[in-house]
Amino acid sequence: MRLLQFILIFLIFLFLIEAVKYLADFSDYIIPPFNEIATMILTKWRDFLLPSMNTLFVAIGGHLLAIGLAAIVGFLARGTSIFSNMIKTAAFNLQAYPIVAIAPLVFIFLGDGLTSRLLIATLICYFPLLLNFLGIFSEPVVEVEHFFKQTGRLDSGTEIIIRIFENLDKMITVVAGSATLAMVGTIVAEFLAATTGIGYVIRKALYQNNLAAILSSLLYIGLCSSLYLMTVEGLGRLLRKRLIL
């Protein structure tokens, strides 16, 4: 369903671009005709699908790392001790820096390989996850925790499990939402300096002023993102079904 929705939106987008082309009388060099774009999408699919898959796998890796990192930092920063407050302050302050601005530093120190792409993807989707996890981990669910607290059974593990479970829907939504951000982060990284992935393909197409290639890339990015989003949402639904129902 999500895939169909995306394809429909993409077609509307293409239609609008073509409408602008004919209304403003742009040349085929600036905006290629519909059949040229369609031919590129259908015949050169391998040139776009494989880099998109490459980007998707890096995005998944970055997303998983971000979830793990946000969970660990959220867990450590959830209390009211000086240590927790220090982590909280550092996490909030770091958020003020745009990751895209820091990205060149990452490429300088780590090169233009997989590590840089992974790190930037992680950092871009990490902060929304952290803010959400921190909120969930620090907010007591008094109605459930009271018994465990009264009877001396409320260790930090039980506390976290209760809070995650009680906010499961919110967590699934945020994790699914941040999946798109991970994809964005990876593409941004590739666009900036990497030598693989669909972001790199777009950068090359930009230098050649090849709008058909850019639009084809957008389609394959969208398909991969939708597929990943569908998978994450499906896993979330499955988890919810297994735990709650």
Added chain:
Amino acid sequence: MELAAQDISFGYKGAEYPLFYKLNLKIDTPGFYSLFGFSGCGKSTLAKIIAGSLHPTHGKIATQDINTILLCYNTERLPGWLSIGRHLESVLPKDSFLKDELDNFINTFGLKHLLNKKFFRLSMGQKNRVNLVRYLLQEFDVLICDEALANVDEPSRNWILSVIKDRFCSEKIILYISHNIEEVCFFSKKIFILPSGGNPIGRLIEIEGMDGIKKNGHQDVEGHLQSLILEVLKAASSNQM
């Protein structure tokens, strides 16, 4: 065994007046006691202070031969990832005889058909019963039940209260908070009343409940219950300082 609230003063931040001022309460024998008062008079706050969940600004809770005070209330929820049966088993203290006790409570409280269900599937009354059972299975000296059976139907509630009284009140203190004046009067050994007119409340009114009166050999139980209800209502609406 003694539980005493001594000169308790307490007020919520930002409130115009403190809620309690040098309030005293003393229970020195096991039994079924009640705390009564109209909505907003501070029953739950006092319960939390006694249970140690809230700290008074002045005064203290003194105990003798009391190790554990538990407080349960009606809006509590069980963790949703476990079935009722598995949760009850998981919170069972590590004594073998308590497994039999759990089975007894499951039968007495009519929970057998609920054991495989998740908490959110239960009715409000069933939720109250399940919640109370897990507290009754714990080791405690004082159990404060703050509207713990508020959603349970009257016949079941009376039955449950009778069971609790028979099973626990010879050696433990049950402090029952309810708006149901009839059951408060009928089951309690002593009723502690928080009068609603005080700003702050400086004194609890103590009235002997039917439990004690029955033992003293009263014949006209129904008539006495009615007069006791009137007496409690009058005390609850009085302006005490």
